[in-house]
Amino acid sequence: MGRSRRCPMLSSSKVANASDLEHERIGDWASLTPVDQIQLSIHHAREALRLLPSDQVALYHLIQALRKSARQQELPQLVRRLSELRQETRDNEALQNLYKIFETQPGN
Numbered sequence: 001m002g003r004s005r006r007c008p009m010l011s012s013s014k015v016a017n018a019s020d021l022e023h024e025r026i027g028d029w030a031s032l033t034p035v036d037q038i039q040l041s042i043h044h045a046r047e048a049l050r051l052l053p054s055d056q057v058a059l060y061h062l063i064q065a066l067r068k069s070a071r072q073q074e075l076p077q078l079v080r081r082l083s084e085l086r087q088e089t090r091d092n093e094a095l096q097n098l099y100k101i102f103e104t105q106p107g108n
Contacts, residue, residue, distance in 0.1 A: 041065040056085050 045062035048055050059082045066075055 038065050038068050042069065042071075054085060056082060056089070059085065 041061060042065045045058045045065060048058035049062065052058070059078060063075060063078050063082065066072060066078070
């Protein structure tokens with residue numbers, strides 16, 4: 001049981017290089033208080049959204065972290081933005097699937 005828990009975002013390959021360095025400085029995730037973990041989650045989600053504004057995962061994590069914090073005034077706007085991004089994704093997938101070529105074997 002001598003192992004320490006590390007920040008779960010360290011293992012993610014989606015984290016940008018700049019924030020990887022910040023994660024390394026943070027060190028032991030378990031030593032942070034729950035309030036510090038929430039604040040850190042908010043910070044990282046905002047940084048990910050700054051780098052890629054259409055990142056639905058980062059936006060979802062920001063919404064979840066803000067729900068656990070006292071700062072909930074921006075939640076309706078963020079939930080609306082996430083809904084719009086998901087709708088855009090569904091629309092794009094529908095357009096991509098609109099025309100597909102299927103090859104069939106003769107006699108089928």
